[in-house]
Amino acid sequence: MNAVEVENLTKKYPGAPQSAVDSLSFQVSSGEVFGVLGPNGAGKTTTVGVLTTRMRPTGGLARVGGVDVAKEPTRVRRLLGVVPQRNNLDRSLSIRQNLLFHAAYHGVRRAERRQRAAELLERMGLAERGDDRLDNVSGGQAQRVMIARALMHEPQVLFLDEPSTGLDPQSRIFVHECVRELKDRGVTVVLTTHQMDEAAKLCDRVAIVDRGKLLALDAPAALVRELPGSTTLTLSLEFAESAESAAEDVNAALTAVETVERVEAMPGGRVRLYTSREPGEILPAVLKALAGHGISLTGLDVAQLGLEDVFLRLTGRELR
Amino acid sequence: MTILDERPPTARAFTAILGRDLVVTGRELPSFLAQVLLQPLFMLFVFGKLLADLGYVGRGFGNILLPGIIALNAFIGGLQNTALPLTLDFSFSREIEDRLLSPLPTRLVAMEKIVFGTIRGVVAGVVMIPLGLVILPDTVLAPASLLPALAVMALGAFVGSAVGMVVGTAVSPRGINVVFTVVLTPLMFTGATQFPWPSLDRLPWFQIVCAVNPLTYVSEGMRAVMVPQIPHLPLWLCLLVLAVAGAVAAEAGMRGFGRRAVD
Ligand SMILES: Nc1ncnc2c1ncn2[C@@H]1O[C@H](COP(=O)(O)OP(=O)(O)O)[C@@H](O)[C@H]1O
Numbered sequence A: 001m002n003a004v005e006v007e008n009l010t011k012k013y014p015g016a017p018q019s020a021v022d023s024l025s026f027q028v029s030s031g032e033v034f035g036v037l038g039p040n041g042a043g044k045t046t047t048v049g050v051l052t053t054r055m056r057p058t059g060g061l062a063r064v065g066g067v068d069v070a071k072e073p074t075r076v077r078r079l080l081g082v083v084p085q086r087n088n089l090d091r092s093l094s095i096r097q098n099l100l101f102h103a104a105y106h107g108v109r110r111a112e113r114r115q116r117a118a119e120l121l122e123r124m125g126l127a128e129r130g131d132d133r134l135d136n137v138s139g140g141q142a143q144r145v146m147i148a149r150a151l152m153h154e155p156q157v158l159f160l161d162e163p164s165t166g167l168d169p170q171s172r173i174f175v176h177e178c179v180r181e182l183k184d185r186g187v188t189v190v191l192t193t194h195q196m197d198e199a200a201k202l203c204d205r206v207a208i209v210d211r212g213k214l215l216a217l218d219a220p221a222a223l224v225r226e227l228p229g230s231t232t233l234t235l236s237l238e239f240a241e242s243a244e245s246a247a248e249d250v251n252a253a254l255t256a257v258e259t260v261e262r263v264e265a266m267p268g269g270r271v272r273l274y275t276s277r278e279p280g281e282i283l284p285a286v287l288k289a290l291a292g293h294g295i296s297l298t299g300l301d302v303a304q305l306g307l308e309d310v311f312l313r314l315t316g317r318e319l320r
Numbered sequence B: 001m002t003i004l005d006e007r008p009p010t011a012r013a014f015t016a017i018l019g020r021d022l023v024v025t026g027r028e029l030p031s032f033l034a035q036v037l038l039q040p041l042f043m044l045f046v047f048g049k050l051l052a053d054l055g056y057v058g059r060g061f062g063n064i065l066l067p068g069i070i071a072l073n074a075f076i077g078g079l080q081n082t083a084l085p086l087t088l089d090f091s092f093s094r095e096i097e098d099r100l101l102s103p104l105p106t107r108l109v110a111m112e113k114i115v116f117g118t119i120r121g122v123v124a125g126v127v128m129i130p131l132g133l134v135i136l137p138d139t140v141l142a143p144a145s146l147l148p149a150l151a152v153m154a155l156g157a158f159v160g161s162a163v164g165m166v167v168g169t170a171v172s173p174r175g176i177n178v179v180f181t182v183v184l185t186p187l188m189f190t191g192a193t194q195f196p197w198p199s200l201d202r203l204p205w206f207q208i209v210c211a212v213n214p215l216t217y218v219s220e221g222m223r224a225v226m227v228p229q230i231p232h233l234p235l236w237l238c239l240l241v242l243a244v245a246g247a248v249a250a251e252a253g254m255r256g257f258g259r260r261a262v263d
């Protein structure tokens, strides 16, 4: 079953020249960790806003748990939890009260909400801070409180809008562990991020968006694999004699290898090969091409391009 | 994962949201009381007692003033306590978001704000009764008129609260100070709080101005209940006007709330 379905979703703010979300379509299956990756202003928060009933779409369709978010917002709200990009905790309440009242708004019974609050505070490492006010809570702690709060009514789909932006490395790792744990518990997670490594690390599939439009959608590894020459092999070579002509010969020989897409001469007698194949698959042909040129291979370095490169390829711009 | 029963927990959610506001008020009780008590106390003391003792106003003026001040406090209490927090909620703090994400229709989240403002307005009005009776020794309140007085106060606070929602959702936080001065001051002085409306016969233009102010009907209703011997508008008319004004303002306020709540 699809936990989230988005069809040609469009949102144009009044007075804005362009749509913030422009005919976006994607589906998230139940239990998946789904990433929406894009630079600032790509429309991530707007997309989350529409999916969580906080904004009205100007076109298209969005369903969460099979329920139309525009038509039945109150039903949808019971199925989803939100961790917003901006801290919106209730500063008039203590940390524990934030959790308890949230559950009460969702109709969770008293005994049940007490127990869940205690459990979640424990899980989030906030057990001792439950009765503190929010005044001197760090960004990382506030984020944990918001995650705990969102889980109090046991949502089926959790939306996290840039959950680790602005956090210290330790808090980031904590958030990442949380996401993995939620996945293990079968909760569907939709998270937005502008960090490639985060998307690659956490998400089963990633939608790359820019200027409100979907550019690509696939598993992170598949997105990278589809890039032409997504794997690089850097060869360190030692030339026996007459280096100049040998280098040219080698380049020509390597370029002639069918599975090598591009050859780039590097300083220090190194050569970089770009390929879409597995390294092991092309190595024999490469070694064969090198044979008979009077050179010896002294080093080999294999690397994969990242999602950064996917974004660069799709938009011609750096992500940030 | 729990299976949700299909019936949305509307009543429980509404109660919980109201409970949150009451808990927070309870914690801020001293500042809340200071906010609603100080100004009317001084008004009662200076206009009802001091000026009477000094002979500038008649002895009976306290009987005219007290119902008006109670009405004013209930109405303005409702208005301020709804308008001010709303402007903040919809701009800086965004604290209200968690309640907007509850399974309660947005209209009912707005309605809760009006109900809560009404409660604060009623408290502001009720506390004036014993204080007024103490400060103004000539005034009395028949026990039988206590319940009707409460009803008029509640209706007045409701109208004030609904008007507060219209103001609070229409005005940006930067504008709220100006709007409060521009709206509140005329409201306070054309609401028949310091004079009975029928006695304005001699000043017809001002009588008409006052007739447009819903506060007039709260003041007159309070007089009808507390001091029936003083000429006043009939109680049924006051209640009718307040009910209609309250319904219209509440509808407008809830629509404004809906516009601000969902982008
Ligand atoms: N409330 C708003 N009113 C008008 N324009 C907005 C509003 N919120 C966002 N935008 C615009 O919509 C676009 C997408 O914004 P947003 O969804 O916040 O992107 P992201 O979360 O990916 O950074 C941006 O150009 C932004 O300026």
Ligand SMILES: [Mg+2]
Residues within 6 Å of the ligand: A044, A045, A046, A085, A161, A162
């Ligand atoms: Mg954003």
